[in-house]
Amino acid sequence: MQFRYRAVDGDGRIRRGTMDAANAADLELRLKRLALALISARPARALPGLLAGRIGRRELVSFCFHLEQTSRAGVPLIEGLVDLRDSVEHPRFRMVIAQLVEEIEGGRLFSQALALHPAVFNPLFVSLVRAGEASGQLVTVLANLAESLKWQDELAAQAKKVLSYPVFVAVVVVAVIAFLLSYLVPQLVEFMRSINQDLSFNTRLLIALSELLVGYGAWLLLLPPVLWAGVLLWARRNPALALRLDALKLAAPFVGGTLKKLSLARFADQFGLLYSAGLPILDALAICESVVGNRAIAAALARVRVQIGQGGGIAASFEREQLFPPLVLRMLKVGEQTGGLDTGMRNVAYFFHRDVREAIARIQGLIEPTMTVVLGLLLLWVMSAVLGPIFDTIGRLR
CATH class of the missing domain: 3.10.20 (Ubiquitin-like (UB roll))
Structure with missing residues (x-):
């Protein structure tokens, strides 16, 4: 307790x-x-995950780097953990490390102790450590894990950059239009109606939108997050819907291709780590399914695993699912033929990582002028709908 x-x-x-x-x-x-x-x-009741203090990749990178350095210097693992426990600043992570020390002192293997904390150490992490223990290459595994975690942190930052900038600009555009409709237009409505002339369709539409926003603004503000939360809750209970939503993410305009490359880069890096650590291909694929981060890609990997289990070639099985482009498939085929599949997968990860960086730069370059044009057109429509009746009235006075 x-x-x-x-x-x-x-x-x-x-x-x-x-x-x-x-x-x-x-x-x-x-x-x-x-x-x-x-x-x-x-x-005391256990705090919810967010309140308890989330243990992020940076803490795990420090964890792997510290143990790799101390083990390479000949320090026993248990002593390295004790030193780390006494020096780490993250309170929750310090408690986790203290429990690891106790569990190892109680006779558990390092990988077994890690497996008791699945919220901190995912199946990939535990499987790599277990393979390192079995092969006597734990130091190498820890070094590879640290590099992989740093790379994944960079990928996550790039994914946030892809999604956050369009969302921010869209919020700014919506906020500007909402201000005009809720503040500026209501002040001019009475004037536009008092000029005793037929209003254009644009003006009538603008007035209707303004009245809708003023009368039901709070409901309109709450509706999108409520709908989004409802869809997420439904997806948790409905695996088919969750799979469909993840497939839609990969097909989304502008960002879908980049998100797919991010997931595939993560898979290639993790699969290369598992394979180089000595895990069988089918076991490595099964672990990657649970950590790849997208259900549609995980389902495709499951089908690939079935095909390989039935005797199919690795590159041929991936080609049937159309997960990777031809260049990557050729790299996989070469790696399969030469026995350097782990090197091939690392090359695949590098290929997608480079593509993601270039795609993000292109998206950012396109978003800024596109959003500027959209905002300009919306403002032009609002101003024409507001000023059109005024100019018509001035013209008649002449």
């Missing part, structure tokens, strides 16, 4: 936090290993 505690460190400072323990005595022992003296404790 989880306890909320107050403790004092060696400098006399009060520390507060939460920790998993079997009972109060177990909690006191765990805190003692962290150089903390227990003052008081009480049972």
Whole structure:
């Protein structure tokens, strides 16, 4: 169970936090290993994942790098973990490392201890460490994991860049139009209606949109997030819908191709790591299905795994699913024929990584002028609908 505690460190400072323990005595022992003296404790509910402090890729990169360096220097793994436990700043990660130390001291293997924390160490991480233990190449595996995690962090940053900039510009455009319709147009409505002339269709449409926004603005503001949340909840309960939504992401205009390349780059890098660590191809594909990040691609990988299991060639099986472009398929075929499939997959990852960077640069270059033109056209329509009746009236006065 989880306890909320107050403790004092060696400098006399009060520390507060939460920790998993079997009972109060177990909690006191765990805190003692962290150089903390227990003052008081009480049972507490575990915090939700976001509130508990998410452990990100940067913490995992530091974890792998530290253990790789200490192991390479001949320091036993348990001592490296103890040093890391005493130096890490992230409170939740510090608690996780302390539990790893206890579990290894209790007789578990490193990979078995990692598997007890699936929210922190995913199946790919655990499988690579298990393969490294079995082959005696744990140091190499940790070094490869650190590089892979840094690369994945860069990919995630690029994916956010692809999606966040269009969303930001669209929000700005919508906000400008909403301001004009809710503030400027209502002030001119009475004047436009008092000129006693037939209003154009554009003007009538503008007035109708303004009245709709003023009367139901709050509902219109709440409707999109409510619909989005409803779709997400439905997708969680309906695997077919979730699969369809992920397929639509890959087919989305402008960003769909880039998102597909991001997912495939992640898969190629992870598959290369697993294969080079000594895992069988079918096991490596099965692990990649759970961590690739897109259900449509995961389903395609499952079909590839079935075809390979039935005796099909690796490159030929990928070609049937049309996951990769011809150049990448040729690289896979060469890697399969020469026995350097891990090198081939690393080349595939590099190929997609380069393509993603270039695609993001192109998208950003196109979005800025496109959004400027769209905003200009919308403002032109609003101004023409507002000023048209005024110019007509001035013309009649002449």
